[in-house]
Structures are given as structure tokens and as C-alpha cells.
Amino acid sequence: MRAAPVKVQPSVxxxxxxxxxxxxxxxxxxxCENARHKQRQG
Known part of the structure; x- marks a missing residue:
């Protein structure tokens, strides 16, 4: 399984x-332990 990319969002x-x-x-x-929930503010 591929690692989910970090979502870059204006508000996390x-x-x-x-x-x-x-x-x-x-x-x-x-x-998060759920890799789909990784986010970064940017």
C-alpha cells in the first residue's frame, strides 16, 4: 500500500x-494513525 500524501490546506x-x-x-x-488524515497548513 502506498503512503498517503500530506494534504495541504488553508485550514486544518x-x-x-x-x-x-x-x-x-x-x-x-x-x-493520525490513519494515514489519510495527514494534513499540513499552507
Whole structure:
């Protein structure tokens, strides 16, 4: 299975209970054990 690409969106939100909103290098990101939920603000 291929890794899901990070979605780049103007606003990031938690999609499920396991999503975590974090800051990395000044960017807001969502990480989750469901790879489809990966998002980055940009």
C-alpha cells in the first residue's frame, strides 16, 4: 500500500478522535494513525 500524501490546506481540522494537531517548523500539522488524515497548513 502506498503512503498517503500530506494534504495541504488553508485550514486544518481533526477528522477523528485519534488526530493530533501539532506544530512542526512553524507549520500546523495534523498527524493520525490513519494515514489519510495527514494534513499540513499552507
Amino acid at each position: 481540522k481533526k477528522i477523528c478522535d485519534k488526530c493530533k494537531v501539532i506544530r512542526r517548523h512553524g507549520r500546523v500539522m495534523v498527524i
